Amino acid sequence: MPSEVIVYESEIFKALAHPTRIQILHLLRDGERCVCEIVPALEMEQPNVSRHLHVLKKEGILSSYKEGLRVIYRVNDPKIFELLDLCKELLKNHWEKRQKTFV
């Protein structure tokens, strides 16, 4: 029986466990964006994007507000970018080690 915190952690990671959702976070890195900007940037169908946004919002990673017809999404805590960056560093280390091993 894992502690509750561990379950919540796993849910955060689950929310990040899709390329499209990571792309969305990168798009929101320099500020909030409305769905109508996110959809064309991802070259993906609008309902699909809407669901991915919902997943991130449900986990408290994003929040949104309406402005006329548009819905604008933004990142709640910039620390999420540290998480993404750290993950990339991890991959870099791993990749460099592999290179050393196989070359």
Add this chain to the structure above:
Amino acid sequence: MPSEVIVYESEIFKALAHPTRIQILHLLRDGERCVCEIVPALEMEQPNVSRHLHVLKKEGILSSYKEGLRVIYRVNDPKIFELLDLCKELLKNHWEKRQKTFV
């Protein structure tokens, strides 16, 4: 079409997206452990634990070696713990903000 790095990142997150696997990482935090130590600590069936270990190993997060009958697993890069810690901080921030909002 997400970049390859983003796909790899999402795969790391997917590997972390299960409470049991996070528990395993915590167990390995102060050093390597054999499966026969991990199984009772998790109170979970051995084949199931074995598969979760496999997921983490496949993503390059763990590696293993044999010692007689036993298989010993260890974390490849301690940076993975920074990732877990950062995630917990994120949760903490989020939770504190909720408290402020709802109280």
Add this chain to the structure above:
DNA sequence: ATTATGTATGCAGGATGACGCATATATTAT
């Protein structure tokens, strides 16, 4: 060779996730 021990894997079930398509909802403009 046989037996015992530790670990991994095959298979089947149910659960969950992602996507495409159509459509509902909300807001604005006419």
Add this chain to the structure above:
DNA sequence: ATAATATATGCGTCATCCTGCATACATAAT
């Protein structure tokens, strides 16, 4: 009220994940 626009949701389908059970595999002991 009607039409147009932006976003969200319902539904069906296919794929993937998680688990339990049985069993295979590897190593060591007798």
